[in-house]
Amino acid sequence: MTVMVSPSALYYQRVEQGEVATDVHQLEALAALDQLWHRLSAEVDNDADAALGVYLWGSVGRGKTMLMDLFFEALPEGMGRRQHFHHFMRALHRELNTTFGVANPLQGIAARMAREVKVICFDEFFVSDIADAMLLGNLIQALFQEGCYLVATSNIPIFGLFQTQIQKDRFAPAIAVLESRLLSFHFAGDKDHRFRLPVNQPIFFTSEADFDDSVHALFDDQATLQGALTVNHRALPFIKVSESVLWCEFDDLCVSPRSAHDYIHLAQCYQCIIVSNIPELSSTPYEHIKARGTEDGALGSGQTGERQVSLGIHDDAVRRFISLVDECYDQRISMLFLADVALAELYTNGILLFEFQRTFSRISEMQTSGYIKKQQQH
Known part of the structure; x- marks a missing residue:
């Protein structure tokens, strides 16, 4: 019983x-x-x-x-x-x-x-x-x-x-x-x-030398250098890939037109996703015309036309980055990042500040022993 x-x-x-x-x-x-x-x-x-x-x-x-x-x-x-x-x-x-x-x-x-x-x-x-x-x-x-x-x-x-x-x-x-x-x-x-647990290992780097040391340890001799994957019928360039680890440039993962479905697929295929060359993402919002339904997930809604939104120059990429981190976090995937600025300085101005608080918190949690334990239980 x-x-x-x-x-x-x-x-x-x-x-x-x-x-x-x-x-x-x-x-x-x-x-x-x-x-x-x-x-x-x-x-x-x-x-x-x-x-x-x-x-x-x-x-x-x-x-x-x-x-x-x-x-x-x-x-x-x-x-x-x-x-x-x-x-x-x-x-x-x-x-x-x-x-x-x-x-x-x-x-x-x-x-x-x-x-x-x-x-x-x-x-x-x-x-x-x-x-x-x-x-x-x-x-x-x-x-x-x-x-x-x-x-x-x-x-x-x-x-x-x-x-x-x-x-x-x-x-x-x-x-x-x-x-x-x-x-x-x-x-x-x-x-x-989530910030009360001890830090296990840094995952967010601004030093390329420290980043390279951590990345090198993740790949075996069977890893493939520079090529492209096909994800939902679109090419995704990569720097290096193995059976369990994928390393891509930020531009290829988040600036190019990817969807949440792509990130779901990647989180199901790899145990660790590495994102390098992340620029500072803050920007001043401006009025922008966007086709209704574009990357809104509005499948089957039948909506057409245009709508006016306020966006910063990086905000579309930031929205995708948030989606990528959310998916990896939800699937208990490991991540490594190389950026031009520290995590606390990555996105300090833009229309997605509210949503990015969650991203900041989740990346911070990914460095803790508690997150590692959740991965083992997942």
């Missing part, structure tokens, strides 16, 4: 092992996750007014994802699904592209998901595209109607999920549903728990 262990029991195990330092905001959210876990584990669902999930939000490194992962680990096997939000939306668009002519396809997708799992866990919940916002709002309402529960992490409160002011009112009904049916917990404070 399988012994059920609650999220709080798993949490305090990690406290005793020195992996987690208790935090009042974490404990408040943990109590709500425990309550939801008990309801799901006992299959008690007779309170129509009870919350349908938990929403954990706050700045990077506050322990939101850690708590959600403990909750997911404690669930009975097969009861839940845990996905990075970007991956979920990618799969949703792909499934919608197979349902042309089907009446109310989102209701059918929600019914299928409800048959498969009882609770869905989203990491990095955020909506930036109105097409995604409308899809997501309708799907979440359908999932709640089907009896599913939701646990999500985000850097922003529910009311700020869709930050684009244009057409924001169209997402308002979904915001209202989320605010009324989820228990929301703000992880306040200025302590980044």
